[in-house]
Amino acid sequence: MARAVGDLVAELEAEADANLELRASWNVAPTADVPIVLERLVDRTPRRQVHVATWGLVPRWAKDPSVGVRSFNARSETVLEKPTFRSAVKSRRCAVPVEGYYEWKKHPDGAKQPYFVHNADGTLTTLAGLYEWWKDPAKSDGDGDKWLLSCSILTMASPPDGGLAALHDRLPVPLGRDGLAEWLNPAATDPAAVLCAVLSDAYRVAAGWRLDPVRADVGNVRNDSSELTVPVG
Template structure:
């Protein structure tokens, strides 16, 4: 699963690496401790005048489907299980037509305690080459019925990150073994090619797209590294590059 992650790169770097467009007024807040319900960047493609445009937007992390009566449902929908995403009411409309990529520099995962009284140990997972991760995601627009037409806050853009089992078909790769030992779920990362297919708004074959990103996730994750970090990351009020620094102890 993915419950905390890092995205501190400048908007220009994100736009360049995502090969996307961004509004000149787009503002992204650097964060080394992003938690659900906060604002995050997303990359999506839209058809404008029959031309596909790849864009960067800001969305709330926690998907709010269009039929929801209250945006609070997003608190429980920051991750979507790839095995059930096509059938789940919360996600089944978005998976067909509103797919996005959620960029991250890395994410945190907690290793379960070895004893009932032990403490969970946080690890920072990130690409070895320090490139961005682009997680397979979904997005939705929710209209606030309490707002008048024309109100800039009338529409809420929200997102969710897809996950898959962390046990890879070829678990002989050391980092994949470590990832599975860390947690039984993996946020699905995409290669450049699979991201292009995933974002394509003209492709409606949700089942094939989900199978594609799941199959390619482990090849991308094989290029990651893990390092133990300090317990400070467990508090969302803590936010700074020091959170990703190595902590004593080995995985």
């Protein structure tokens, strides 16, 4: 994510804390900080807000934050039952805005080619996610970092055919404009219905994605510049 805070907030039609800081990055890996957008009821009115969360969900019952390393993705098929996610999907749904994501395609000869998957028109893609607040029991109430905000990205099976099917068997769940509003709605109390609604529209949204082959440098998280997203060949 390399959008300036002001541009990000404007495109998401959200508000941000005055102290919100985002580090520009073109090669985000699990456990890194990412922007998320969520809605809260303030005086009974939904308020859409942008926050920064650690990518890798840490449930409230976790003894330490290390569990987040294994929960950066949540499978849509099991998210309603998995102990790590089933509480968050009921009332702590968020969206993760991205300019695109990388996926590796394996060719018959064994070679792998990374692709940058993004909206063809250059607009943000919002991915369905979940968030949690985790309280560190080792820190006092006065510590500023006592609470950890973390998130996970929802995934689903790729379409049965087409470019995405050939690229990988899974894809992050994209949200259209209406789907974003429905997914974030804090008044939506039936998580199964909300999940069904966004999944039913996901392939249509993903049909607008473009798949650009890029350099293998994206495989090393120490490489981080806009050149990583430039198509090759």
